[in-house]
Amino acid sequence: MKPGFRKKIYAGFFSLLLIQGLVLFFWVSHVMKSSLLQEIKNRGISIGTILSARMVEPMLAMDFLRMRVLLDETVQLEQDIFYTFVLDKEGRPLIHTFDRGFPTALKHLNSVSDDHNGSMKLLDTGDKLFYDYALPVAIDTHRLGTLRLGLLRTRAEKAVAKIMVSAVVSIVFTIFIAGIVGTILLNPITKSIKKLHESSEQALRGNLDVKTAPMLGKNCWDIMNCHKNQCPAYKNYHHRCWYMAGTLCPTCVEGEYAKKIDSCRQCQVYRKCSGDEIQSLAESFDAMTLSLKGNLSSLKDAEAVLNEQKARLQTILDAIPDFISLQDDKGRYISVNKAFCDMLNKEKEDIVGKFNDDLFPPGLTRQYNKEDRQLFTSGLPLIKENKIMDEKGISWLHVVKIAVMDGSDKVAGLVCSGRDITQLKAVQEQLTHAQKMESVGRLAAGVAHEINTPLGIILGYAQILLEDVEQEGQIHDDVATIVKQTRICSRIVADLLSFSRSRENIISEFDMNGAIDEVLDVVVHTFGLHHVDIHRSYYPGPLKIRGDKEKLKQVCINLLNNAFDAIEQDGVISIHTDLEATAREITISISDTGHGISRENIVKIFEPFYTTKGPDKGTGLGLSVTFGIIKEHNGSIDVFSPPLSFLETGTHGQGTQFVVTLPTGLD
Amino acid sequence: MKIICLFLFSLLICPGCGDDEPAIKVDLKIKEQVIRPHEPDVITYAYLPQYSHTVSYTRHHLLVSYLRKKTGLNIKQIFPDTFDHHMCMVGENKIDISFSNPFVYVKMARKYGAKAFARSIEASGRENFRGQIICRKDNVAIKNLSHCVQKRWIAVDSTSAAGFLYPLGFFLDHGIEKSDFKEIAFAPGPGGKQEKVILAVYAGKYDIGTIREGALDVVVGKIDLQQIRILAMTAPYPGWVYAARKDLDTSVVEKIQQAFKALDMKNATHERILKAAHFAAVISSTDSNFDSVRELVTKTDINLTQ
Numbered sequence: 001m002k003p004g005f006r007k008k009i010y011a012g013f014f015s016l017l018l019i020q021g022l023v024l025f026f027w028v029s030h031v032m033k034s035s036l037l038q039e040i041k042n043r044g045i046s047i048g049t050i051l052s053a054r055m056v057e058p059m060l061a062m063d064f065l066r067m068r069v070l071l072d073e074t075v076q077l078e079q080d081i082f083y084t085f086v087l088d089k090e091g092r093p094l095i096h097t098f099d100r101g102f103p104t105a106l107k108h109l110n111s112v113s114d115d116h117n118g119s120m121k122l123l124d125t126g127d128k129l130f131y132d133y134a135l136p137v138a139i140d141t142h143r144l145g146t147l148r149l150g151l152l153r154t155r156a157e158k159a160v161a162k163i164m165v166s167a168v169v170s171i172v173f174t175i176f177i178a179g180i181v182g183t184i185l186l187n188p189i190t191k192s193i194k195k196l197h198e199s200s201e202q203a204l205r206g207n208l209d210v211k212t213a214p215m216l217g218k219n220c221w222d223i224m225n226c227h228k229n230q231c232p233a234y235k236n237y238h239h240r241c242w243y244m245a246g247t248l249c250p251t252c253v254e255g256e257y258a259k260k261i262d263s264c265r266q267c268q269v270y271r272k273c274s275g276d277e278i279q280s281l282a283e284s285f286d287a288m289t290l291s292l293k294g295n296l297s298s299l300k301d302a303e304a305v306l307n308e309q310k311a312r313l314q315t316i317l318d319a320i321p322d323f324i325s326l327q328d329d330k331g332r333y334i335s336v337n338k339a340f341c342d343m344l345n346k347e348k349e350d351i352v353g354k355f356n357d358d359l360f361p362p363g364l365t366r367q368y369n370k371e372d373r374q375l376f377t378s379g380l381p382l383i384k385e386n387k388i389m390d391e392k393g394i395s396w397l398h399v400v401k402i403a404v405m406d407g408s409d410k411v412a413g414l415v416c417s418g419r420d421i422t423q424l425k426a427v428q429e430q431l432t433h434a435q436k437m438e439s440v441g442r443l444a445a446g447v448a449h450e451i452n453t454p455l456g457i458i459l460g461y462a463q464i465l466l467e468d469v470e471q472e473g474q475i476h477d478d479v480a481t482i483v484k485q486t487r488i489c490s491r492i493v494a495d496l497l498s499f500s501r502s503r504e505n506i507i508s509e510f511d512m513n514g515a516i517d518e519v520l521d522v523v524v525h526t527f528g529l530h531h532v533d534i535h536r537s538y539y540p541g542p543l544k545i546r547g548d549k550e551k552l553k554q555v556c557i558n559l560l561n562n563a564f565d566a567i568e569q570d571g572v573i574s575i576h577t578d579l580e581a582t583a584r585e586i587t588i589s590i591s592d593t594g595h596g597i598s599r600e601n602i603v604k605i606f607e608p609f610y611t612t613k614g615p616d617k618g619t620g621l622g623l624s625v626t627f628g629i630i631k632e633h634n635g636s637i638d639v640f641s642p643p644l645s646f647l648e649t650g651t652h653g654q655g656t657q658f659v660v661t662l663p664t665g666l667d
Numbered sequence: 668m669k670i671i672c673l674f675l676f677s678l679l680i681c682p683g684c685g686d687d688e689p690a691i692k693v694d695l696k697i698k699e700q701v702i703r704p705h706e707p708d709v710i711t712y713a714y715l716p717q718y719s720h721t722v723s724y725t726r727h728h729l730l731v732s733y734l735r736k737k738t739g740l741n742i743k744q745i746f747p748d749t750f751d752h753h754m755c756m757v758g759e760n761k762i763d764i765s766f767s768n769p770f771v772y773v774k775m776a777r778k779y780g781a782k783a784f785a786r787s788i789e790a791s792g793r794e795n796f797r798g799q800i801i802c803r804k805d806n807v808a809i810k811n812l813s814h815c816v817q818k819r820w821i822a823v824d825s826t827s828a829a830g831f832l833y834p835l836g837f838f839l840d841h842g843i844e845k846s847d848f849k850e851i852a853f854a855p856g857p858g859g860k861q862e863k864v865i866l867a868v869y870a871g872k873y874d875i876g877t878i879r880e881g882a883l884d885v886v887v888g889k890i891d892l893q894q895i896r897i898l899a900m901t902a903p904y905p906g907w908v909y910a911a912r913k914d915l916d917t918s919v920v921e922k923i924q925q926a927f928k929a930l931d932m933k934n935a936t937h938e939r940i941l942k943a944a945h946f947a948a949v950i951s952s953t954d955s956n957f958d959s960v961r962e963l964v965t966k967t968d969i970n971l972t973q
Contacts, residue, residue: 060720061746093701101698109693124690139724 006190013182014175021171028167033160037153040080041131044151045118047074047081048135052147055086055137059094059144067095074149082130082150086137089145106148110134114143122153129153192278196285208293211238212282220269224249242270243287257287326404327414331355331372334413343418371401376411379403385421395422440608448496455493459486495621505548505632509666512543512552512586513577519556520575523564530569537576543586546665551629558622559590559658566594566656584664591657597641605639635662710742710919715753715767715907717823717830718885719859720746727766729940737926740919750826750860757781757912764923765910768828768879769960772908776954777971780913784920785927786952787907789881790945795903797880798833801868804896809874812841812899818874819850821867823860828960829879830861833901836963862886869894881945904963905956909949924951 003011051074058066071084075097085096085106093102112119112134119134133149192214199210220226220241221234228234231248233241241247242264245256253263264270274280317324318338326335336351344351344359351359356368371382382401387394399418406412466479516538524534545552563573571593578587597605597612604610606627609620630637640647643657712731714723727744735742745762747753750771756762758779765772765781775781789796802809809815815838823830831853835845845851852873854863861882868876869890875898883892909927911920927949930937941947964971 057720057746060724061748063748092704094703096701098695098698102701103693103695104697104699105693105695109691122688122690123693125693125695129690139721142724142728 004190005193006186009186009190010179010182013178017171017175017178021167021174025164025167025171029160029164032163033156036156036159040151040153040156041120044120044131044133044149045135047077047151048118048133048147048149051084051149052135052137055147056139056144059086059137064095071095071097078151080152080155082128082152084147084149087146087148089143091146094145106132110148112136112146114138114141123150129157189278192282196282199282199285199289203289203292208289208296210289211286213238213240213286214275214279214282216273218272220249220273223269223272239286239290240273240283242267243283243290322417322419324418325416327372327416329376329410329412331369331414333359372414375401375403375414379405379411386418395420396425397421444496448493452490452493452497455486455489459483459490462486495625505551507546508549509544509546510549512545512588512662513538515549515553516556516575516577516588519553519560523557523560527560527564527573530564530567532564532567532570533572535572535574537574539577539579539586541579543577543579544664544666545586545662547633547662548629552633552662555626555629555660556588556590558626559660562622562658563590563592563594563656566592566596568594579664583666586662586664588660588662589657590660591643591645591655593653593655596654596656597639602639602641630660630662633662633665635660637661706741706743708741710740710763711761712742712744712764713747713753713756713762713766714744715750715765715771716747716859717750717768717827717861717879717882719862722859722885726944729943733930733937733940734923734926737929738919738922740922742923748856750824754778754826757910760912760914763912763915763919765912766907767910768826768907769905769957770828770832770964771826772910773957773961773964774826774971775910776957781910782913782920783908783910783952783954783957784924785909785949786905786956787909787944787949788947789906790942790947791881792947793903794906794950796829796906797903798829798837798901799878799880799882799897800834800837800875800899800901801865801878801883801895802875802898803868803871804894806874806896809898812838812843815875815898816843816847817849819852819872820848821852821854821864821873821876823864823878824853827860827877827879828904829901830864830877830882832960832963832967832969833904834877835967837899837901839967862889865895866890904960905952908952908957927951 051070054070055067058064058070067086071086074084075081083097085098085102086094087107088094091107091111093107096102109123110119110121110132114136117135121132123130123132130153131151133147133151135147135149136143137145137147195212199212202210215237219237221228221231226234226249228248232244233239233247233249236244241249241252242261243257245260246254249267249269251263251267253260275283314337320337321339323339323343324337325333325340328334333351333354336348338348341348341351346359356365356372359365360368374380375382381403382399384399386397386399388397389395397418398421399416401414401416403411404413404415462479462482466476466483469475469479516536520534520536527534560573560575567573573593574589574591576587576589576591578589580586601610601612606623607620608624610623611620627637638659638661639656640659641656642653643655644659645657646653646655712727712734714727716723718726723746724744731742731744734740742764745756747756747762753762753765753767754771754775757765757775765775766787767775772781772783776783786794788794800812800815809818822834825831838844838847850873854860854867856863861878862885864876864878865883865886866889867873880900883895886892909923911923928951930941930946930949932938932941932947941949961971
């Protein structure tokens, strides 16, 4: 475990003091020692210089007594003067202060030339260290002899030893005092920091109700003599008022800490209650956790709303039948809807975070990657239709890819939406076919118009010729065949012209039941010849309708002819009319007991020229014309095979039922 | 980081860890006795200690060296402490060549048989020299010689010529007896007597002082000479004299005399020697040259044998 803040501070503190003490100890002792030694050296030179000057006169007079007195006085002057002696010009000892003879070794150990003021050497006897000074005794430049002086270093060493002891004592004392002072100063700081640490741990664990700041002797309500219970700072012992928004003090500025703190600094509450940096830190920490708590609550609310919206959005996206995907700037799928998942037959978790390479076969991957790169480069949307061939068959997809731009107009991702347009494609194909058929119809009508006249002439001449030839004979039969076939052609041409021509409607109000009867009167005889009965079941009242009576009669003729052709022999044709309850629509139902229409053919029966009849019986234009007339009257026609009655009762039968619904057009 | 800290710490500490300076081992147990060797055939030369020994040495050591070299004799300058000591040493044959004032000489001639053989010519070029009576410039009580009555007088020595004898004769000539002075003192202690007289007057301890002419130059730089006033000058008398002790070998005297005579100001080396001694030249002399001094002694009732 690493040492705590307090230990570190103490360690640093004492290390610094120790280093400073050691440095001071070594430096000061060295400097003091040097200074003392230099002082002693200078003192030796000074004593020697004075003595050598005083020695001139006795030396000249060869007054050994005076010389001896001078030397003895000098030695007695200081305890650390070890000896003095005088050498003559030739270096012979003249006088000295040694007991029992002059030490021979000293004689030549130190000397000074005429042009020098003195010489100093450190000598060691083994038990004593002393400086030996050699100073010239001279008058001007005339040398009389040499004065030698020995000065013990003992005094300097004692002084240095004293200084070093004093330094050590001072250092120890300083460290001791510093320790006490440091403890006194550090205790509140370390306590506060420890409390801050505990509070921060509590906050990390989710407990934001921490109280780190110390209790104060006087709080804002005491200082301001305030009794406003509604104020958030009132009786709040752990949070300072300048950190709180919405305080009710008249001197307070409204707003958060950042807005009010400048004003609060001028307030007497702040001046009295604000503490040192540590206290401020604790108070701001409490305020911060309080603010954090509020913000976290808001954040949670916002998160809930966001999650709800996200779920809604996902629901909408999943509900959309189109598949939708979102890729990031690297092409990675970051969001997809259910349709996309269904398309790929994968779970959402298996798609999000993947790339095209992970999801599509190699061929599609190359294509999609190329498209994505173009989009990332150009930023232009891509709209296309994809033809998918799989075991289910052929399907078509309409795909739109749009680049999503970020704030700096760079492509941040791609949104892709796709829709299954297989059915639309089928309708488009039908429309195209219908358009083609319309063109053919128009062409056929044009041809019919052109050939109608020559066909009339052919028929006319053929009838004349038929009258002119004998009735019995091959020629008559041949001409009769010409007349017969010409009439078939004329009928085809007439149907074509009817199909193509848009004749002006002649609108009138008439009874539809009556109109049907008129039609039946024409065909009933023919139908009867082939044992085809007609059952009428009319709406009991008049079945009034506004429309083109002839065109609607044509509808009935076409439907009755189709029923007759489907029966061919021995059958029943049922005609039923009805008025809708609101009297706005009438229905005409014509059903037969014929061979019926197959499921494949039932969708084609309204196409022009589609017929299942033989070559001489149908032109394939009857139901097309019928369909056009009913549409002109804003009605509709439904076909059921077998008839609806069989389908509703579940009984077995055959035949076809056409149900025409027409608006009455009456108010 | 740790290495850098240790390096910095060492930098701070190391300057305080310097080794002590090296010491030379010495053995003081082997000792010898100091005995002055005796030098044979030494001719001793002494300058009457009217100045300090240092001044005496400075003025005469070149001359002594010259004489030693010129004569081939082992001449050495010695320094007696007082005038009486000087005279006694002549009488005890400890001084072979004496350079003294005429008063001392006539005493030594009378008492110890010393014999004059040369005398100096002052730097000013005069063969004779005078005494000076000085007082403080600001002493308003002494404006002329008559004002010296009942004043304190310090003289160089009772055997000084220009410092006592000549001024005493000068005072007698002007009617002032020894008893007219409040006090007559002599410069104390050995050597430096001329300077001591000047310093005593300068300090105001004595009202008047008597010195030889030129003595004030010796104290230039030591005191403010502007504060000293020369009250009077005595009559000139013969200058300082070289005398040989009684029974000194005449050949020695002859050699020294010849060496003196050879000194020439025109010679650069000699010029340096003569200027140091404050001489212009040294000329031959005889005892009779100092009869005027003997007359002055008689006039002042001084006993030459004392």
